[in-house]
Amino acid sequence: MTNRPTKDQGKGAPEISDADIVAAMREISGYLDITPGDFKEVYLLAFRHARERLLRRVTAREIMTRDVVRVRVDTPLREAAELLAQRGISGAPVVDDEGRVVGVISEKDFIRGLAPGVSSFMGVVADCLQEGCQALALRERQVADLMSSPAITVMEETPVLEIAGIFKEKGINRAPVLDSQGRLAGIVSRGDLLGLTVCPTGGAP
Amino acid sequence: MNYFRKMRGTTTSPPRVSLSEIFWSWLGAFAGISLLAYLNYQVIKGTGWLLLTGSLGASALLIYGAIKAPFSQPRNLLGGHILSALIGVCAYKLLPGHLWLASGLAVATSIAVMHATRTAHPPGSATALIAVIGDETVHNLGFLFVIIPVAAGALILLLVALIINNIPASRRYPEYWF
Numbered sequence: 001m002t003n004r005p006t007k008d009q010g011k012g013a014p015e016i017s018d019a020d021i022v023a024a025m026r027e028i029s030g031y032l033d034i035t036p037g038d039f040k041e042v043y044l045l046a047f048r049h050a051r052e053r054l055l056r057r058v059t060a061r062e063i064m065t066r067d068v069v070r071v072r073v074d075t076p077l078r079e080a081a082e083l084l085a086q087r088g089i090s091g092a093p094v095v096d097d098e099g100r101v102v103g104v105i106s107e108k109d110f111i112r113g114l115a116p117g118v119s120s121f122m123g124v125v126a127d128c129l130q131e132g133c134q135a136l137a138l139r140e141r142q143v144a145d146l147m148s149s150p151a152i153t154v155m156e157e158t159p160v161l162e163i164a165g166i167f168k169e170k171g172i173n174r175a176p177v178l179d180s181q182g183r184l185a186g187i188v189s190r191g192d193l194l195g196l197t198v199c200p201t202g203g204a205p
Numbered sequence: 206m207n208y209f210r211k212m213r214g215t216t217t218s219p220p221r222v223s224l225s226e227i228f229w230s231w232l233g234a235f236a237g238i239s240l241l242a243y244l245n246y247q248v249i250k251g252t253g254w255l256l257l258t259g260s261l262g263a264s265a266l267l268i269y270g271a272i273k274a275p276f277s278q279p280r281n282l283l284g285g286h287i288l289s290a291l292i293g294v295c296a297y298k299l300l301p302g303h304l305w306l307a308s309g310l311a312v313a314t315s316i317a318v319m320h321a322t323r324t325a326h327p328p329g330s331a332t333a334l335i336a337v338i339g340d341e342t343v344h345n346l347g348f349l350f351v352i353i354p355v356a357a358g359a360l361i362l363l364l365v366a367l368i369i370n371n372i373p374a375s376r377r378y379p380e381y382w383f
Contacts, residue, residue: 022220029225030226030272031274033274036216
């Protein structure tokens with residue numbers, strides 16, 4: 001073996017040294033016909049496989065937040081903003097009269113509504129300081145006017161590996177989770193994915 | 206430059222085994238090889254048959270001294286020796302006047318066939334070579350060489366390995382059969 005594994009091959013694997021492996025080999029009685037270098041290569045590759053298997057096995061159902069704060073299409077924006085602030089969250093699914101998820105409303109949508117063409121909070125501040133706040137203009141509007149629609153949703157069975165890909169590709173931070181009947185069952189956020197780091201010391205999922 | 210750097214090596218040698226491991230390796234090899242040699246020199250003397258070949262001494266290191274290694278498992282021990290013996294005898298019979306070519310072919314082919322059949326057992330290649338460069342006794346056996354000494358000798362060493370390697374609590378043999 002000439003190409004020793006790089007960190008990349010065992011992404012997320014705990015650092016392991018030849019000395020660790022030699023120490024482990026001493027604990028196992030009997031002669032192991034493998035060099036520490038080869039063992040390390042096997043270990044890092046096996047770790048990557050295990051990590052992918054776990055991430056494929058863990059689904060939205062197991063990591064989602066079930067007690068979902070939701071708003072209705074006809075909720076006034078004033079109330080929606082108050083609710084998000086109260087619950088300390090930055091976004092929520094929007095449901096219609098039948099309880100179907102028709103969109104998501106989040107800080108990003110409010111920022112866009114406050115200062116068109118601006119994409120950050122500091123952008124809103126700068127805009128307000130220059131031209132005066134447009135927040136009052138939103139006062140009488142409803143969630144339906146500002147929400148991102150249609151909602152990007154996932155199913156309860158969607159593996160977290162796939163969810164991470166969707167978040168990255170669509171540039172979103174949360175996705176409502178639907179059950180097999182299409183009803184809102186929960187929500188997964190980037191924070192929920194962070195709790196998943198597969199690491200022996202941090203407790204695997 | 207990279208080509209020469211590869212010759213420097215990249216890792217360390219495995220640690221030395223415990224004294225008890227050394228003891229059980231010694232005992233297994235002593236029992237196995239002594240038994241074969243006794244049968245060879247005392248029991249079948251004068252029959253023109255053989256039970257000992259040099260390659261079985263190499264097998265002793267593996268099946269008594271490195272009992273966890275894939276090389277040392279029954280599939281590899283028996284498969285490697287038997288297939289290689291067959292290849293060696295064929296090489297000698299096909300090219301009796303060209304020992305240099307028969308030697309190279311026997312060893313190289315035995316490696317290829319052992320890899321292909323997942324029976325790699327290093328002493329097998331020695332068996333293939335012995336079939337070519339061996340003395341009159343070996344050559345007179347013809348294809349019988351595959352059965353005795355090779356298959357029979359390997360089988361006897363395997364029986365001794367099963368008995369001796371499983372005595373200490375710290376040892377277990379085999380890891381797998383086939």
